[in-house]
Amino acid sequence: MSETSSPEVHPAWLPPSAFRALGSRRVHVEASGPLADTVRAEVARACALFGGNASSPPAAADLILTLAAVPSSGSGDGFLLARRGAATIVIADGPAGLLHGLFEVVRRGEAAFAPDLADERHEPALGLRVLDHWDNVDVHPVMGQVERGYAGGSIFWHHGRLRNDLTRVRDYARLLAATGINAVTVNNVNVHRSETHLLTDRLGEVAAIASTLRPYGIRLHLAINFAAPVILGDLPTADPLDDRVRRWWRETTDRVFATIPDFGGYLVKADSEGQPGPFTYGRTHADGANMLAAALAPHDAPVRWRAFVYNHRQDWRDRSTDRARAAHDHFAPLDGQFSGNVILQVKHGPMDFQTREPVSPVLFAMPRTRVAVELQVTQEYTGQQRHVCYLPPMWSGVLAFRPDGDSGPALAERLSTRTPGGGVLSAVANVGDDPFWTGHPLAQANLYAVGRLAWSPGRDPAAILDEWITLTFPDAPRQALHDLMADSWLTYEQYTAPLGVGFMVRPGHHYGPDVDGYEYTPWGTYHFADRDGIGVDRTTATGTGFTSQYPHPWSERYESPATCPDELLLFFHHVPYTHVLHSGTTVIQHIYDTHFAGAERVADMRARWADLAGTIDPAVHARVTERLAEQLRSAEEWRDQINTYFHRKSGIPDAKGRTIH
Amino acid sequence: MSETSSPEVHPAWLPPSAFRALGSRRVHVEASGPLADTVRAEVARACALFGGNASSPPAAADLILTLAAVPSSGSGDGFLLARRGAATIVIADGPAGLLHGLFEVVRRGEAAFAPDLADERHEPALGLRVLDHWDNVDVHPVMGQVERGYAGGSIFWHHGRLRNDLTRVRDYARLLAATGINAVTVNNVNVHRSETHLLTDRLGEVAAIASTLRPYGIRLHLAINFAAPVILGDLPTADPLDDRVRRWWRETTDRVFATIPDFGGYLVKADSEGQPGPFTYGRTHADGANMLAAALAPHDAPVRWRAFVYNHRQDWRDRSTDRARAAHDHFAPLDGQFSGNVILQVKHGPMDFQTREPVSPVLFAMPRTRVAVELQVTQEYTGQQRHVCYLPPMWSGVLAFRPDGDSGPALAERLSTRTPGGGVLSAVANVGDDPFWTGHPLAQANLYAVGRLAWSPGRDPAAILDEWITLTFPDAPRQALHDLMADSWLTYEQYTAPLGVGFMVRPGHHYGPDVDGYEYTPWGTYHFADRDGIGVDRTTATGTGFTSQYPHPWSERYESPATCPDELLLFFHHVPYTHVLHSGTTVIQHIYDTHFAGAERVADMRARWADLAGTIDPAVHARVTERLAEQLRSAEEWRDQINTYFHRKSGIPDAKGRTIH
Structure with missing residues (x-):
C-alpha cells in the first residue's frame, strides 16, 4: 500500500453547497487569535464561492461574529445567536464558541438569517466531547491498522509512522468542529509497543497531529500503556504507589505539556483483556488512576480510566459469574476514592456495544466520581459499515434513561450537572482513509450525530438525521432518505x-x-x-443478581418478566x-x-x-x-x-x- | 525470530544406541556410488561409537552389504536379508536397496545377527513413498509458515528464503530413509506467489535442498501453481490446451531437470479452495494433468494431481449438495483419460482427514487411472500434536479396506499391483524446526510409522509402534509406553x-x-x-446418494443403519x-x-x-x-x-x- 491521498475525498456534511447562505452574505468577524483566524478563513472561503463579502464593515453586515465583552465562566464553547437590526449576530463566550457559532449558522442555512430569529443561547451540555480512535501505529497482525475499523487504514498513521500529508487530518478536524466535537484520542486503547513510544520519543509525531487539529478547536488525547514506566523508563515496576513510577509519570507528563501546551489528557484501558494495570501490583484501580491524575493535575487535564474490566477467561460452565456485573462489582466500591480529574469512562451497556443492552448501572452508581459514557460509532456489532444502521436512536435512549424512575433526571443531565466543567461523552470513531471517510457513506450520519448529541443530548435523533441529510445531500429528496435510515437500527x-x-x-x-x-x-x-x-437469568431471586445493581424502580422492573421490557427480556430472564x-x-x-x-x-x-x-x-x-x-x-x-x-x-x-x- | 539451529535437536528414532548391534560388528560394504558412500559413512559412524570394524575383509565380516550381481527389474529399493555362514548379508537390488537394507539391520539390532536368521526378501509394496510438506516460503499471515504445521517453522525455509544451514534437512533425510520414505515435496500445495518462483528463478534454492536429500535416496518434488505460465511466463493464459502454455511447461520442466537430474515430479492442487486450475479455461482435470504429464514424460517423472476438489462455497440451506460426493463426481467420469504418468492423489476419506471417515470410494472407482492414497501425518483434526494420537491404526484400516468385500483384495494391494512401478502413498508431513521435530515427541511415532506402512502396508501398527519405542526409548519400559499410545486414536x-x-x-x-x-x-x-x-443422510434411498458411489457390498452395507458400522453411523444416516x-x-x-x-x-x-x-x-x-x-x-x-x-x-x-x- 502506498501512502496516497485521494484527490476525491468526499466532503461529507460540509460540501460547498452547505455554505451557500453564509457565503452570499456580508460578514463581519470581530475577534483575533488562532480560532478567530480559522473562522475568518471559513468565511472567506464561503464568500469566495458564493459572492459574499467576508470583511464587511459592521454597520453593513448581514452577519456579525464577535466575542462577548465579558469572558464566560463556562467552557467558552457557548454563544448567543440572535437578530439585531438587519443582522444576525453570534456573540461567543470564547474563541471556540465563535467557531461553534459559525457552524451553527452554516447548519441553519437561510434560516439563520430569518428576520424573526429569536435569541438563542447555545451551550454544550457536556464539556468534553471526545472521539477515541482505536488506531494502531503499526498494522496489527489480527486487528489490522484500525481495531474494529471498517473504513480503511488510519488517517493519522501509515505503516508504522506518521503520515507525511496531514491534509485529511485537518479536513477531519473541520468536520468534527462542525458537529461540536472538541477532542480526539489518536491511538488505540490497546496500546502496543510502538504506540507506547508516542508518549516519549515519538512525541514529535503527536505534536504534529495536535497542531493540525488545533485550528479547529480539537484537543489531542493519548491512550497510554500502564506499563510504560517499565517499557520506556527502564523501571523494574509500574506499581502506582512506587515513588520512582510516580516521578516518571510526572516528569513524562510535564514533557508532554512542554511540547503540546493544550494536550487533552490520557485514556487508559487497564487490567482488561490482557492489558497491564494496577492489579499486577496488588493495587486498586483508584490507585492507578490517581497516580496518573496527579501527574496531569498541574496541567488541569483529566485521565479517562475505562471501566471495561471483566474476566475474559471465564469458565462457561460456571453460571454464577456474570460479565454484566463485572464493571459495577469492580468500580462501585471505589466511589469517592478517585481524584477530581479522574473520569471513569463507562461503556453505555454492561456488556459490549451490543445492538440492544440495558444502560450500564455503573453510570449512576458512583455519585462521588466523575463518570463518562462511552458510545461506539464504529459499527463493530451493528453491521460494520456494510449495513445501514443509524445509531442515534439507541444513544438517545441511553442519554434519556432516567435512573431514578420516570420523574427523575435523565442520565445526560446527571452526567452534565454533577461534574465541574461539565460531563463527558466519549465515542469510538468510525473513520478511516476511505474516500467516503466511513466506508459506508451513510455511516457518516453516525459520526455527525454523535457530536450533535454530545452538545445537546436531548435533541431528537430524527431531527439530527434531517439536518445531516440536508447538509450532505442537498439535491436528494430528504424524506425518502430519512425513511430509509431513521429506523435502520431497529431493522438491524x-x-x-x-x-x-x-x-x-x-x-x-x-x-x-x-x-x-x-x-x-x-x-x-x-x-x-x-x-x-x-x-x-440475571434476576436477584434466582439468577446472577445483576438486577440488584440498579436503583429502584429499575431493579424491580427488570427483576420480573411481567415488567421487564420485551426488548430486554432475554438479557434479564x-x-x-x-x-x-x-x-x-x-x-x-x-x-x-x-x-x-x-x-x-x-x-x-x-x-x-x-x-x-x-x-x-x-x-x-x-x-x-x-x-x-x-x-x-x-x-x-x-x-x-x-x-x-x-x-x-x-x-x-x-x-x-x-x-x- | 532468528535462524538458529538448536544444538539439541532430538535424535528421534536414530539415537546412538540404535546402532549398538551394527556398530560392534565387523562390516564389509561392497559397492560404490553416492548411496554406497552414505552406507559406508553410516557404518563408520556406528563402528566408531561401538568399537566395530567398518572395513572388515569379507571373509572376516559379521555383516556384508553388497549389490546384487544382476540389477533388479523392480524399483531397486528391495534387498535380500540372509545368513551366509557366520555372516549376515544384505544383497540389494540397487543402491537404494543397500541403504534400506542397512536400516533394516539397524532396526533389527541384535536379532539381525541371529545364527538362525532365515532368508528374507524385502521389497516395498508401494514404489513412491512421499511426504508432502505444506511449507510456505514466506510466513503466511493466517496459516503461518507451515500450513497446518504444529512443530514450529519450516526446516527448509526461513523468513522468505532458503535456510543457510541445511544440517537439519540432511538429518531429516536420514531419519526418513530409515523408515522407507523415498521422496519429499518441499512446498505447500497452496502455492502462493513466492513459492511459484521456486520453479524458475528460485530453482537454485530447490536444487540445494535436493542435493541435501540425495545422499539418503530422497528425491525432491515441487508443488506447482497451475497459473505459473501467467505469473512467471508472462503468458495471457494458463489454458492447458494452449500451445504457448504447453511449450512453457515443457521448457520450464526441461530446465528443472537440467538443474536437478533426479527431480521427482510435480504435485498440483487445482480448482480447489481458491487455487487456479483448468476449470478457468473450460478444460477438464484430465486436460490439466495431461499437459503437465506431457512435460514430465521425457524425464520419466509423474505429476500427482489432487482429487480434493469440491464446492467450498456451498449454501448450507441446500441439503442436496454433498461434499462427500464431490471427488467421485468430479473424477470418476474421467477414468481412462489420464496419461500414464498422472497419479490422482486422493485423501483417504471423502471429506478431509477427520478422525473417522469411510474410505474414499474414489480410491477404487478408477481402474484405468493410477491412484495414490493421501494420509495426513500432521494432526490437523486429531489433536494438533498437543494430543497423543497414534494414527497408524486408522491408516492401517484404510490400507486394509477391501473394496469388493471381505474376500477381495485390500486397497493396498490394488494400489500396488495395478500400477507400473508400484503404487503411491503420500502423506502430509508433521515436522518443523522444533527441537523434537514434531512438537509432541510422541508424534514422531506417526512419522516413523507412515514410512513403515508405505513400505509394508500389511504390517501391524502395534508392531511398528514397538519397533519405534525400542529405537527411540531404549531405556523405557516398552509395554508401558505401548499401552499409553496404542489406542490413543480411539481415545481421541x-x-x-x-x-x-x-x-x-x-x-x-x-x-x-x-x-x-x-x-x-x-x-x-x-x-x-x-x-x-x-x-x-447420505443414503441412496432418501439422502444424497453418496452410498451409491461404493461398489457392492459396501453400498448396501452403508445404506442401511442395520448393517452400517456403529462408528460410521452418523456419517451415513x-x-x-x-x-x-x-x-x-x-x-x-x-x-x-x-x-x-x-x-x-x-x-x-x-x-x-x-x-x-x-x-x-x-x-x-x-x-x-x-x-x-x-x-x-x-x-x-x-x-x-x-x-x-x-x-x-x-x-x-x-x-x-x-x-x-
Missing part, C-alpha cells in the same frame, strides 16, 4: 440476536451470525438456549420459547416474525435506494448500492441461521408456515 | 465428534470443540443436529438420539458414555506418563508432561461442550446421572 435489531440476548456473532471479527459462536467460550457472553427456552411477550406473541414466534420482517425491510431499503439514483452523487450511490447488496445477503443469512437454529432446537413450527431451512 | 475419537459425524471443531484453526462452528458455513461440513436426532446402536446403547447415551470415558482415559494416560519419569530423557518427559496437561484440559472441554450441547438439544438425561453442565 430485527434480523440479528433477539430480545436483548446479544452476541450470536462469529467470534473474532464479529460479523455475521453464529448462534453458538460464543456459547462455550471464556468470554462471558452466553444465551443458554436449550430445547425448552433461552435467555440469561431465561424463559420458555412459549413465553408470551407484552406484544402478545410468543418468544419463538417473535423470533421468526422479526427475522422475516427484518430481511424484508432491508430488501425494501434497497429498492428505495435504487429509486434515488440521479439525485445522489453517482460515486456515493454506487458505493451504497454495493453495500446494500451485502446487507441484504447478510440479513437473509441472519434470518435463516437464526430461524433454523431455533426451529431445530424448539421444534415449534412458524405459525405462518414460512420457509425455515 | 471418544472425546471428540461422535460416530463418524466429523468436524465440530473451531473454524479456521480446527483445534478444540465448537459443535455448530461449521454448521451454517459454506464448507459443506454439517451434522444437522436438531432436538430429535443427528447425522447426515440421520437417526434419532434414541436409536439403538449395535453396541446395545442409544446414540445419546453413547455420546455421553464415550465422552466421559475418553476424558478419563486421558487422565489415565497422564498418570501413566508421570510414572515413566526417570526412564525417559528429562527434556522429552517434560515436554510430553506439558502436552498431556493440555490434552486433559482439552479433552474435558470437549467432553463438557459435546455433552452439554446434546443434553440441551435432546433433553435426555445421562442414564448414569453424571455431571452435564
